[in-house]
Amino acid sequence: MSEAASIPRAPAPLAAAGAGGRENRRRWHIIWGAGVLAFVLLWQFGESYAGWAFDIPRGWRIPMQRWISDAMRWLVEEASFGLFTFTDLTRFLAAMVEAPYRLVLGLLSTGILDGRGSAAVQLLPPLSWLAVTGVAMLMGHYAGGRRLALLVGGCFAFLAVFGQWASAMVTLASILIAVPVGVVGGLLLGLAAFRWRMFDRALRPVLDLMQTVPVFAYLVPILFLFGFGPTSAVVATIIYALPPMTRISLLALRAVPEEAHELGRMTGCSRRQMTWRILVPSARPGLMVGVNQVIMLSLNMVIIASMIGAGGLGFDVLAALRRLDIGAGIEAGLAIVALAIALDRLSQAFADRRPEHGAEDAQRKGLLARHPYTVAGCLLVLVTALAGLVAAPVQAYPKALQLSTGSVGSDIVGWINVNFFDQIEAVKNALLLNVLVPAKRFLAGLPWLGVSGLLGLLGWRLGGWRLALLVTVLASLIAFTGQWEKAMVTVYLCGISVVIACMIGIPVGILASTRERVWKGVELVIDTLQTLPSFVYLMPAVMLFRVGDFTAMIAVVAYAVAPAIRYTAHGLRQVNPQLLEAGIVSGATPWQLMTKIRLRLALPEILLGINQTIMLALSMLVITALVGTRDLGQEVYIALTKADTGRGLVAGLAVAFIAIIADRLIAAAAERSRQRLGLDDTAGGRS
C-alpha cells in the first residue's frame, strides 16, 4: 500500500507564484478596498435609506423560536412511535439512568434506602469517608505510585475536612454514572463512523454543532424532556461528553497502523475479532486520553447542570453566588478544584500506565498476589463499614473537627475591598469607560448586512466560495432570527476578552518557550487552570468586581488564557532546530531568531491557539450570564429559568454560529499560512 502511495504524482504547477501572484495580489487589494468602502458608506449613511440593513423589520424575521417551541411541544405531547409515545421513550431513558444513579448515590452519599422521600428507611449506611478516600488512594498507588496516592488522598481528605464531603459525593456519583456511558457511547459512535464513511459524514456537522452550542442551551430542551432533577443533569452530562469522545475515538482508530489491520487479516480475524482484539486495544492510548477528557468535561457539566437540579458542589457554588456568600462559594469552589485535580491526575495516570512484565510473573500465586489492590480495597470497605457501626467518626468525618475557611475568605475579600476599593474601581471604570463601552457602542452600531458581507469577503479570500457562503449565511441567520443585537454584545465581550487573553498569553508563551524551567512552571499552572470547571472562575471575579461586563471579562480571560499560552509555546518549541541553527550560523541575534524564524514558523500553531481561546471564551461567556451580562448568554439563561426551549435554542445556536464562523475563518487562515510555509520551506535559507 505504502509503495503505491509513495509513487510521485505529476508535480503540481508551482509556476503561478511569480508575476501572476503579484497580479493576483493587486486584484485582491482592489477588492478589499471596494468592500471596505462599501461597508463604511453603508455604515455611515445607510441608516436613513436602508434601515433594514441595521435592524431587521419584525415581519422579515424567521420565527425560529416559535417553530422550535412548537416542535418541542409536539414531541412531548403528541409524538408517538406507534407502540409508545416520545414521552414514554424519555421516561424510559430517564429510568435507565436513574436506577444506577440511585445505587451509586446510595453507596456514596445517602445509603441504600427502602422507600422514597421522608418515608425512606436506611437499609445500609453509605460507604465511609475513610473507605472512599482509601479506595481512591489505592487506585492512585496502582496507577501512579506513592506520590499520586498521597495527592489523591490529600484531595479527598480536603473534601472531608472542609465539610464538603456530602456535596462532593453527590457530584462524584453523577460523574461515575455519566463517564462510563459517555465513554462507551462515544467509542461505539467512533467505531461506527470508522467503519461507515457515510455515517462519519453525517455525524461530523452534528458533532461540530454539539461542541459549539453553549452548554446552557443543552439544558433547556433536556429540562423540557426529562424534567428537573439529577437524572436530567446526568443525561445532559452524557450528551455533553459524547462528541469529544467520539472524535477522539475516531482519531485513535484512524491512527492504528495499517500493518495492524493487515496482521488481523493475515491471521484470519473475523470482523468482530478485528474490532475488539486488534483495533480497540491498539488504539488504547488514544482512547484513554478520551476517557480523561470525558471525566473532566463531565465534571464541568455536572457543576453547570446544578441549574437543572444536579445538586452537589455545583449547587453550592450557585447558591453562594446567588446569596453573594463569598466564604461558602470559595469553599465549594476549592472543593471542585480538589475533586478536579484528583480525577484528572488519576485518569491521566491510568492513561499513561504501560503494562510491565513483572505483573505477569506474579500469575497463579493465589488471590492476594494476583489482585492485591482489589483485595485491599474490598477489605478496606468491609472493615470501615463494620467499624463505622460502632465508631461514628469512621462512618462520617466528625463535625467537630471540620475546618472552615468561610470567614477567612470573606475577611480577605472584605479587607481587599476596604483597602483597595478605590484602586480597583478606578481600574475597572477606566477600562469600562475607555475600552469596553466604546467597543460595545461601535459594534452595536454596525449594520448586519455590512458585517455579513465583509465576513463573506474574508471567507472568500481565506478559503474560497464555500467558506464565504457558509460564513455569510450563518451571520445572516443570526440577524434574521432577531439575535443580532445580543450577538454583537457577545462578540464585543468575547473579542475584548480574547484580545486581552492573547496579550497576556502570547508573551508568556514566548517567554516560556525558550526557558525550560519557566516552561515547566507555566505548564503546571495552565494544566491546572484547564482542569478547573468553568464555574469556579466566577467566584473570585465576582468577589472583587461585583457583577457586570467587567467581571465577566475577567472570568473569561482567566478561563481562556491557557490555550493561548500553550499553543504559542508549543508552536515555538517545535520549530525545526536545523532552521534555528541555520539562523545562528548566519549571525542572527536572539531577537532576529525570534521574530524572523520562530514566530514566522509558529504562526499557524499560534493561530490555532487563538482559535481555541475564542472557543473557550465563548463557552465561558455564556456562563458569565450569571453575573449579569446582557448578551446571548443571558438570553439562554433566561430561557432556562422560563423553560422556554425555542428561545434558549435559538440563542444557543446563535452562539454556535459565532463560534463556527470564527473557527472556520481562523482554521482557513492557519491552513493558508501553513501551506505558504510549506512552500517556503525549501527556500527557507533565504532569510
Next chain:
Amino acid sequence: MTSSLQQGQRPAAAAPATKLECRSVWKLFGAGAEGYPVDGPNAADSGRLARAGLVGAVRDVNLGVREGEIFVIMGLSGSGKSTLVRCLSRLVEPTHGEILFNGENLLAASPKRMIEIRRHHMGMVFQHFALLPHLTVLGNVAFPLEVQGVGRTEREARARQMISLVGLEGREGFFPRELSGGQQQRVGIARSLAVEPELWFLDEPFSALDPLIRREMQDEFIRLQSVLRKTIVFITHDFDEAIRLADRIAIMKDGAVVQVGTPEDLVLRPANDYVAEFTRGVARAKVIRAGSLMEAGSAPAGAPTVDEGAPIADAASFFAGGLQEIGVRARDGRVFGRLTRDAVVTVMMQG
C-alpha cells in the same frame, strides 16, 4: 552426476511443485482502473497508464514460487514489491489476474474461504513488526491460534515452542515495548510460524533494524529455514540481502518484474542495464557457489570439504594454506566433486 547436482543445488531443473503462481497480475490505482484494457497492446507502458490517469503499482506480473524455496522480490521503494506481496496474500485486491495457491485461485475464493486459508496456510512478518502492544510476547505469538479458537493450554504450549525456536525463552512475559527491535521481530517471526503455515510472507522483515542486528537476523533466518523448509516469499530493497538469502530473485521496477533468476543468473547474465547496475558492485566470489564451479568426481583423500551451496569466497580461505584442491559435499554429506585452486583464483580475481 551433473543432473543430481543440479537438482540438489538448483530447484530449477527438475522443479518441485509450484506452490504459488501469479498469472498476469495487475494492480492499478486511480479512477476507472477496472476498465483499463490490460490485454491491449502496450498496456503496461507507463506513459499510456499516466494518460489514462492511473498508477500501475503492479503491472502484468507472472511468477511461480516453488515449494520449499526462498523467493525474494527485490526492488527499490516505489517499485511495487510491497503491493505485489499484498496482492499475493490478497491484502490488496488485484485489479486483474489470477493467483493460484496450490492450484486454487485466491481471487475467486469467498471471504470465508480466505479467512480459512489465512488462518491455516499463510503466515506473514511485517516490516514494523505489527506486535499488539497490550499483549505479552506469549500472547502475541499465541494470537493467531487464539483467533482460531484454539484452547489456552494448547496454544500457549505451541507458542512457547515457537518462542524457543526463535531464541526468546525467558521473555514470554515481556511486553513488546520492553524488547529491542531485533527481539521484537523475532516475536513477529515466531507469531507468523505459530500456525505452521505452508506459505510464509516476509515483508522487508529486517529493514527497520540496525545493520549489525540485520546481519544477525539474516543468519537466524537461514538457520530457521534449514530446519523448517518453508515456501517463502521474501521482500527486500537490499540487494545484498537478496543475494544472501535467495534461491531465486525477482527484480521489480515501476511495478513490473524485470528479471527472475538465481543470484548467479542475475550477476552473470543480467537481463538489462537496470539489473546490471544492481549487480555491478557484487563480488562474483560471493555469488558463485562451489557447486557450479567444481569438477565432478572425487577429491583427494584428507582434503577439507565445503558445502556445494557455499559461495566461492567462503571456500577460498582453505586455499590460503597452499592447498591445490578441496572437496565439495552434496546436501546429503557425500563428497561428489572437487574445487581447484586455479578456478577459485580466477573467480576471485574477477572481483
